[in-house]
Amino acid sequence: MFDKTTCAAITDVVTTYVEGMCQNDPEKLRSAMHPGCSIIGHFDGGLEWESRDGFIAVVDKAVTAPDPAPWYAIRSISVLGDVATVHVEDIFLGGHYDDTLILLNHQGRWVIVSKVFHLRPAS
Numbered sequence: 103m104f105d106k107t108t109c110a111a112i113t114d115v116v117t118t119y120v121e122g123m124c125q126n127d128p129e130k131l132r133s134a135m136h137p138g139c140s141i142i143g144h145f146d147g148g149l150e151w152e153s154r155d156g157f158i159a160v161v162d163k164a165v166t167a168p169d170p171a172p173w174y175a176i177r178s179i180s181v182l183g184d185v186a187t188v189h190v191e192d193i194f195l196g197g198h199y200d201d202t203l204i205l206l207n208h209q210g211r212w213v214i215v216s217k218v219f220h221l222r223p224a225s
Contacts, residue, residue: 104181112179112186112205115212119203120192124172126165128158135214136206143219157217164195186212198222 115134122130131154139154152160174192177200184207192199204216 104179108181108186109179111212112181112188113176115205115214116174116176116188116190116203119214120172120174120190123161124165124192124194125168125170126161127168128162131158131161135217136208139213139215139217141217141219143217143221145221184208 118130119134121127122134135154135157137154139157141150141152141154141157143150172192172194174190177189177191178187180187186205186207188203188205190201190203192201198221200220200222202218203214205212206215
């Protein structure tokens with residue numbers, strides 16, 4: 103089990119990530135994601151595999167109307183030493199996503215090192 107301080111720090115990173123993505127805020131995304139972060143998942147029938155900066159460029163191109171209050175829910179957090187796995191459900195540009203985030207506590211702070219996403223089928 104992990105303590106409330108760890109949970110709050112991880113939650114803050116997840117919030118920064120979701121807000122950065124949905125509000126097209128590159129500085130928030132850079133803050134939440136390690137420079138070597140990979141973003142991976144299927145979209146429009148193909149495999150996307152982006153770097154952090156590639157993902158920021160995709161967000162910049164796609165988000166023309168930033169969402170000031172994006173919807174998201176943290177479904178689970180698991181911590182083992184300096185590694186955390188977070189399942190976050192979010193709405194991004196009308197799509198309903200399940201993101202699995204891997205965070206590493208590096209140089210005294212939590213940072214996302216990997217994101218694998220699943221876009222739920224439209225209902």
